[in-house]
Amino acid sequence: MTDDAAAPDLRASDADRERVAEILRDALAEGRLDMEEFEERLDATYKARTYGDLTPITRDLPDHGTSAPAVSLTKQPERAGTWGDRIIGGDDSGTSSWAVAVMSGFQRKGRWTAPRRFNCFAFWGGGEIDLREANFADREIVINAVAIMGGVEVVVPPGVEVVVRGIGVMGGFDHREEGVPGEPGAPRVIVTGFAFWGGVGVDRKLPRAEKQRLREERRREKLERKQERRRELEASLPDHLNLGKAHEEREDRR
Structure with missing residues (x-):
């Protein structure tokens, strides 16, 4: 199969545009894009005609762990919609x-x-x-x-x-x-x-329910990152400080 970057003039399909849109939704939920950036890129995605138009939209975003995602030329079955x-x-x-x-x-x-x-x-x-x-x-x-x-x-x-x-x-x-x-x-x-x-x-525009879902996912991601940083900080404290903190928490519960 020819490399994606070598065929920028090939016409993109609806499935290709939808795969790029899914990457953008994930990036919004993870806090990599704000709502304004997301809407601008989503608009460009649905207006894209070729792979060359699509590739720059997600060039700086990870795709399931890949540092530089590219649009795949392998045709996948269309996803069932509503x-x-x-x-x-x-x-x-x-x-x-x-x-x-x-x-x-x-x-x-x-x-x-x-x-x-x-x-x-x-x-x-x-x-x-x-x-x-x-x-x-x-x-x-x-x-x-x-x-x-x-x-x-x-x-x-x-x-x-x-x-x-x-x-x-x-x-x-x-x-x-x-x-x-x-x-x-x-x-x-x-x-x-x-x-x-x-x-x-x-x-x-995105449906209101979809916007709300993305906001909730983004809020949950922020909370999880905050909790993870707190656990890392607590793990890095000396043992006697951790014991003191545990004692304070027991006193608070009383």
């Missing part, structure tokens, strides 16, 4: 199919079902459409957003493909997430509509 469970299909058009904000705001977030077509309108107001924990009525959904002197924010989880087709006049649609390949079986979100003196943004 997208099939979240694309519910059927005749149901979704929990909600429209929203309006006139000098106010709206939110669609949490556990809800995104319909095949969701229409929303914001005038001197704003709206948020958060798909991170949503189910999908179909494998492809359309979000039609009209923003007049207002704004609409669409939040998608990693793995979802985004296509932006909106038109802006003295306003605009965010195309940063367009072109990021989707995971196998993941839904496709098409963002369309019209923006006049307003904007429609698209952002890719």
Whole structure:
């Protein structure tokens, strides 16, 4: 098999990007990356097209004990995901199919079902459409957003493909997430509509539960390191100091 470094122009697969993302999640949990660095690198990972794009992302991070991880050219089976469970299909058009904000705001977030077509309108107001924990009525959904002197924010989880087709006049649609390949079986979100003196943004974020899990893992790692340092310090103390410390602890318990 050709060495990875000798083939930087080879196209990377979804599985390759997901393996790099897993290294980044481990690095965040271990405290090697802060949340801002993690999100920047994760964003670059899902935008990467070749092995040459992926390799620098984890060059300074360990991979299961390896000092300089490289993306493997050996194709592995795709990991089973949960997208099939979240694309519910059927005749149901979704929990909600429209929203309006006139000098106010709206939110669609949490556990809800995104319909095949969701229409929303914001005038001197704003709206948020958060798909991170949503189910999908179909494998492809359309979000039609009209923003007049207002704004609409669409939040998608990693793995979802985004296509932006909106038109802006003295306003605009965010195309940063367009072109990021989707995971196998993941839904496709098409963002369309019209923006006049307003904007429609698209952002890719981790689900809240995943963020919380990573924070808890990082907190647990810090606690374990602190306890280990304390044990090492106690082990290095002379015996008479350790006996004195044990006596103090017995007195405290009394």
